[in-house]
Amino acid sequence: MLVWILWNNRNNWVWNNVKDSGQQLCGKAMHLWNEWDAVQQIRDRNNSRPQVHQQNTQWKQPEFGWLKCNVDAGFHIEQGVTSAGWCVRDYLGQFVLAGTSWIKGKCSIIDGEALALFEAMKELERWGLTNVIFETDSKSVVDAIRCSYVGLSDFSILMCKIKQLLSLHLNFEVSFTK
CATH class of the missing domain: 1.10.20 (Histone, subunit A)
Structure with a gap:
């Protein structure tokens, strides 16, 4: 390495x-x-486990009174930027709010996905939204949030910031979906 x-x-x-x-x-x-x-x-x-066949997944609405914020990152190598996007829907699946941002410089996939999540969390905090499930397709980011490991890398520092936001907003949750 x-x-x-x-x-x-x-x-x-x-x-x-x-x-x-x-x-x-x-x-x-x-x-x-x-x-x-x-x-x-x-x-x-x-x-060590038997093979499981992948199934198509479909967006699932959150429970009554909750919002779901789907988050993703895009990587634009030629332009040297990473984009972040998120979309919030209510328990009926109706649009509530969305946003995008650009991050200068090339990010690794895991860094870009984590930055997209962090940007969405900060923005929804600014809007004062509560009872939000943040859904990402990055299992690595979700696993890192649930992990107790603390490092010195930029990624570890970002994970600490995300965990801090989650501790301040007990009605924010992060989940993984394919």
Whole structure:
């Protein structure tokens, strides 16, 4: 992981005139290692279970009095930006509110998905909305929110911010859906 991070940093310096500090490189390497280790554990666990066929999933409305906020990120490599979008619907499935934002710079998929979730949570907090289920298609982000691990990477700091928002708003929930 460290060699790949160093190689990638060298290429960014040569081709984009951008380089990270040693501390940032170490954090990225640790983050990648932890992600790889987590995937290996999940793979090992899944290999011990019988295969399950994937089924098509359909949007499910929340319970009466609740809102559902679907969140996703988009990656625009040519433009060097990541987009975030979210849409809120009520228990009848009717539109309530939506928003988009642009994040300068290229993000990893997990970072982009986490940033999209965080932006949606902050915006709904500003609007004073309560009883909200935030739904994302990033299982990695949901697992990281439920995990007690605390690291020093940018991703870990973002997870801490999301967890803090959830602790301040007990009527906010995060769930995963395919």
